[in-house]
Amino acid sequence: MKRFLASTFDQFRLLNRPARLFLQAIFFDGLLFSGFNLFFNLYIIEAGFDRDFLGLVNAAPSISALLLGVPMGLLSDRIGRKRAMLAGFTIANFAIIGTLLTRSEAAIIVLAFIWGAAGQLYFLSHAPFMMKASDDKSRDILFSFSFGMFPLSSTLGSFLAGYLPGLFREFSGVASSAGAYQAALLVCVTASFVALIPLALIRDVESAPAQEKAGGTADRPPLRKALFRPLTLKLSLPNLAIGLGAAILVPYFNIFFVERYGMSDSALGILFGAGSLITGIGCIIGPRLVGGLGGKIRTVVIGQAISLFFLLAIGFSPWPWLAMAGFLVRGALMNMVAPFFDAYALERTDEAEHGTVNSIRNLAWNVGWAVGPYISGVVQQHYGFSPLFVGTAVLYAIAIALTWFFFRPKAGCNPPPVPVLDVVT
Numbered sequence: 429m430k431r432f433l434a435s436t437f438d439q440f441r442l443l444n445r446p447a448r449l450f451l452q453a454i455f456f457d458g459l460l461f462s463g464f465n466l467f468f469n470l471y472i473i474e475a476g477f478d479r480d481f482l483g484l485v486n487a488a489p490s491i492s493a494l495l496l497g498v499p500m501g502l503l504s505d506r507i508g509r510k511r512a513m514l515a516g517f518t519i520a521n522f523a524i525i526g527t528l529l530t531r532s533e534a535a536i537i538v539l540a541f542i543w544g545a546a547g548q549l550y551f552l553s554h555a556p557f558m559m560k561a562s563d564d565k566s567r568d569i570l571f572s573f574s575f576g577m578f579p580l581s582s583t584l585g586s587f588l589a590g591y592l593p594g595l596f597r598e599f600s601g602v603a604s605s606a607g608a609y610q611a612a613l614l615v616c617v618t619a620s621f622v623a624l625i626p627l628a629l630i631r632d633v634e635s636a637p638a639q640e641k642a643g644g645t646a647d648r649p650p651l652r653k654a655l656f657r658p659l660t661l662k663l664s665l666p667n668l669a670i671g672l673g674a675a676i677l678v679p680y681f682n683i684f685f686v687e688r689y690g691m692s693d694s695a696l697g698i699l700f701g702a703g704s705l706i707t708g709i710g711c712i713i714g715p716r717l718v719g720g721l722g723g724k725i726r727t728v729v730i731g732q733a734i735s736l737f738f739l740l741a742i743g744f745s746p747w748p749w750l751a752m753a754g755f756l757v758r759g760a761l762m763n764m765v766a767p768f769f770d771a772y773a774l775e776r777t778d779e780a781e782h783g784t785v786n787s788i789r790n791l792a793w794n795v796g797w798a799v800g801p802y803i804s805g806v807v808q809q810h811y812g813f814s815p816l817f818v819g820t821a822v823l824y825a826i827a828i829a830l831t832w833f834f835f836r837p838k839a840g841c842n843p844p845p846v847p848v849l850d851v852v853t
Contacts, residue, residue, distance in 0.1 A: 445631075447561040447570050450554075451577050452626040453513075458581035458704075460623070463589030463616030464524070465582075466700055467693075469683055471528075471609035481533060483805025486679055488537050489544025490797030497794055500548040501787020509557035510630050516550030517624060519543075524617050528610055552790055556782040559774050567775075568724075571767035576711025579763065582704035589616060590697015660785055662834040663773045664792035666827040671793035673823030675800025676807070677816045681742075681755065684813050689748050699752060703759045710764035724768040725835045731765035732828050736821050743817030769831070 443451070472482045493500075504512040523543035527536045554574065562570045592612035593605070685691045685699065738761070741754030777785045807815055 442566045443570055443573075444561060444566075447558070447566070449626040449630045450557065450561065451570075451573055453623045454574055454577040455581045456623040456626070457517075457620055458578035459585040460616055460620035462582040462585030462700075462704070463592060463612055466586055466589050466682060466697060467593065467609045467612055469679065470686070471606060471613060473683075474604070474606040474609055475531070476606070477533070479805040479809050480802070481805075483802035485527075485536060485540050486675075486801035486805075487798055488540035489547060490675070490794045490801070492541040492544030493548045493794040494791060494798045496545045497548050497552070497791045498784070498787045500545060501552045501784055501790075504549060504553045504556065504787075505782075505784065509553040509560070510627065512549050512553040513557070513627050514624060516546045516548070516553070517627070518621075519546035520550060521617055521621060525614065528613050528617070548787075548790065552787050555770050555774055555786050559779070559782055567771055568768070571771045572711045572764075575763055575767040576708040578708075579704035579711070579759075580708030583701045583708065585616075586697045586701035586704055588697075590694045590701070592616075593693050659776060660788055662830075663776070663785070664789045665834075666769070666831045667789050668792040668795055669823045669827035669830065670796075672796025672800050673820040673827070675797040676804040677813075677820045679801060680804060680808065680813075680816075683808075684742075685751075685755075688813075689751070699755065703756050706756050706760045707763045710760040711767065713764070723837050724772045725831065725837055728765045728769045728772075729828055729832050731761045732824060732831075735761035736824055736828075739821055739824070740817060743813060772835070 469482060469486075472485060473479070477485075500512075500516075507515075520543045523539045523546060526539040527543070530536060530539070555571075558570050558574060559567070589612060592615065593608035596608040596611040682696060682700070685696060691699070735758045738754040738758035742751045742758065745751045745754065773785065773789060774782055804816055
């Protein structure tokens with residue numbers, strides 16, 4: 429353990445100041461926002477809304493991202509990553525607070541739509557920012573740390589948030605479960621504004637467009653050209669399959685464990701906290717696997733393929749302990765390898781198109797999330813969770829096959845990474 433911590437610290441030291449501040453923002457975001465992921469679905473149900481409406485609420489941000497994701501990516505390219513992250517995070521949080529304060533179904537859907545658009549502006553800026561804030565030696569480390577930082581901080585956040593509803597019932601006179609969940613959610617979302625502090629301290633890594641820096645005046649490649657380039661489509665299709673598979677199941681793991689095993693709020697918080705801890709550790713270990721497993725693509729395919737067995741264990745195990753173990757390992761494997769495919773996608777893409785290509789890949793992801801949550805709500809209402817586990821496993825398997833078919837390593841065909849501009853520290 430001592431050697432592992434020392435090695436991790438040495439990796440962290442390779443990162444520059446903008447990268448470290450970015451990771452601090454991710455840490456605060458995960459620590460303080462984890463309660464939202466834990467209790468939002470339960471709040472909607474306890475507040476008297478049916479599951480069909482829950483599906484619509486979960487789908488609304490993704491429908492918004494589907495419609496506005498590419499414009500948000502282009503806006504991020506235009507205004508710079510720092511401004512985009514600050515604006516997106518702030519607007520999204522205020523929209524989420526609005527959904528918690530209103531009981532109007534129409535208003536909740538509209539606000540969810542707004543938070544989806546603003547959230548895209550925030551999240552779509554992450555990967556291009558990290559490409560600018562890293563070089564060949566530190567890129568895998570930064571991408572993996574960014575994926576690992578959120579779940580690691582969520583470990584503590586989920587554990588603490590699990591006790592908030594009970595505390596509000598006991599000490600604040602909140603009688604209903606809906607009121608306790610609402611109070612806990614408002615505390616978590618409001619506190620998460622702290623994440624804006626390290627973001628504001630970043631000296632923006634944006635510089636003149638690559639063409640201008642080189643002395644040219646060429647315009648950015650048009651959206652249509654990037655959209656219909658075969659490489660962009662190949663990079664997006666696995667996202668489409670995984671996005672749909674995740675959308676029909678992953679947001680409802682909390683409901684599954686509560687209904688199947690009668691978990692209490694605190695036990696649910698401990699389970700999700702443990703899942704976040706293992707996922708975070710896996711993401712930090714991940715960069716060491718790339719070389720041993722033969723590169724990014726092999727690492728992604730092997731990790732995702734193994735995770736399928738644990739996914740099915742969650743849904744069909746007769747023993748609670750095995751379902752919980754499957755939940756912990758599945759999440760770690762899927763999230764551990766995800767940053768490698770993101771980094772690979774941007775390494776294969778021209779720097780001037782990073783925001784555009786990243787938004788197109790997220791658009792493919794959000795196609796699934798636009799329809800998946802509603803489909804899931806209908807299936808849960810009539811057939812339970814079993815068909816959803818099977819459907820997710822099939823879609824993940826399709827994504828794995830596409831990734832390997834399109835990008836399997838070939839001898840002598842390793843493309844050189846796109847050069848990264850120096851970062852002002």
